[in-house]
Amino acid sequence: MPSPAPAPSRTQQPPSSPPGPPEVLLSQPTRLTVLDDEIERLGELVPCRSYDPEVFFAESPADVEYAKSLCQTCPLREACLAGAKDRREPWGVWGGELFVQGVVVPRKRPRGRPRKNPVVA
Template identity: 40%
Template structure:
């Protein structure tokens, strides 16, 4: 499974109502559960980080969590590139381990 350019169509949350994903407080934990098994979680997170999306749960992270990531790594110019490389490395490691 490589990087999905058309990630939104494959997102698990397509079956959810938007008001379930754009919530506050403890309700965000329920929204993050939707993301847990999503096949395009990294793509979604990259979209939110690259575009500094401020509201909702994206890629399994709340806006507060995304702001913390952005503060920790202010010099990242492309989260898409970083997360795509990490996803590819992970998939290669999984394939190697199962061979």
């Protein structure tokens, strides 16, 4: 009589790791982290680091135009603008452009509406 076949061995498998992003995605820098690294590297050469941040979120049209002019000399202007468009920044001056409700607008309008009839002085 032949001997019975040995029972298949049951080896313990290591517990599976929780689902998450693959390691490859974690090692690739995002556009935002690259931009942050460049801003840190350039320091005071970037206007948003050397001027008061409130300038880039100003309310008056003249101050907004001033902030836009500061961005013209920035070496990271294009990357800043592309990042702001990707993030749909709600407001402020980014990359030399004004964002209002996530959309680039050419200029900030002053508060109120213009008069329909000229005022007689």
